[in-house]
Amino acid sequence: MAGSRPNRTCASSPSRSSAGISPARVPPFLAFFARSGVLHKVCGTRRFERARVHSCRIAPQRHYTEAASAARDRDGRKPLKKPGALKMTLREFYVQRQQAELPLFLKALKALPEDQLSYKPHDRSPSAEQLVWRLTSNLQACLGAVVENKAEWKVLPPPPLDEMLSLFERRSNELTDRVSKMDEASWNRSAQFYYGGKLASEQPVGTFLWLILFDAIHHRGQLSAYLRPMGGKVPAIYGPSADERQAA
Numbered sequence: 001m002a003g004s005r006p007n008r009t010c011a012s013s014p015s016r017s018s019a020g021i022s023p024a025r026v027p028p029f030l031a032f033f034a035r036s037g038v039l040h041k042v043c044g045t046r047r048f049e050r051a052r053v054h055s056c057r058i059a060p061q062r063h064y065t066e067a068a069s070a071a072r073d074r075d076g077r078k079p080l081k082k083p084g085a086l087k088m089t090l091r092e093f094y095v096q097r098q099q100a101e102l103p104l105f106l107k108a109l110k111a112l113p114e115d116q117l118s119y120k121p122h123d124r125s126p127s128a129e130q131l132v133w134r135l136t137s138n139l140q141a142c143l144g145a146v147v148e149n150k151a152e153w154k155v156l157p158p159p160p161l162d163e164m165l166s167l168f169e170r171r172s173n174e175l176t177d178r179v180s181k182m183d184e185a186s187w188n189r190s191a192q193f194y195y196g197g198k199l200a201s202e203q204p205v206g207t208f209l210w211l212i213l214f215d216a217i218h219h220r221g222q223l224s225a226y227l228r229p230m231g232g233k234v235p236a237i238y239g240p241s242a243d244e245r246q247a248a
Helices: 028-036 038-043 066-074 090-110 128-148 161-180 184-188 205-230 242-247
Strands: 150-153 190-195 198-204
Touching: 090 128, 090 161, 090 184, 090 205, 128 150, 128 161, 128 190, 128 205, 184 205, 190 205, 198 205
Parallel strands: 150 190
Antiparallel strands: 190 198
């Protein structure tokens, strides 16, 4: 019809009825992860089929066929992967991330000057010692959730730094081992969490474990900001550190 508004989506864009989601409403960050395959790795191919991006700015994901994969192999290009080949449950992805994050945590914690653990940037901020002990204590709560479906935060005085680091590493490895052996029903089972002897919340074990991991990564970043004022050196975590480059 003359004067009608042109369709700005690509010809390959699925309709709302076929895809279940409007291409124009796919957020850029979801577009990136859907294209890169991260969401497929975490939740499986089918669940995020509807979140694939078919816009003019991002090319649609190539669909796997034996012929297409063989052709790419003959041309020396990376073969396409079969649908479902990268499928991974949230529990399995959690185990993978726990294993990857542990050495990064240990690098940051071992960089703390032992004689400066009382450092805090502000009166309302926790000290470095308090943060290390919180990270270590939270792992014990995670183990309680996995083993007994019950976790309780207890306020205890922190031990020396070397003991906290030993506890952190041992509890992290035990947690990873136990979660790797869990079934999905246990991962999704509800657990109770107590603070000060009172029920604070009730949620699935897996939800709680992810929450604590994200919280730990947050506090690791907090500690890395403490390091230089404490007289320490910031190690490389997700990328290079100016302190490590200077030392080299």
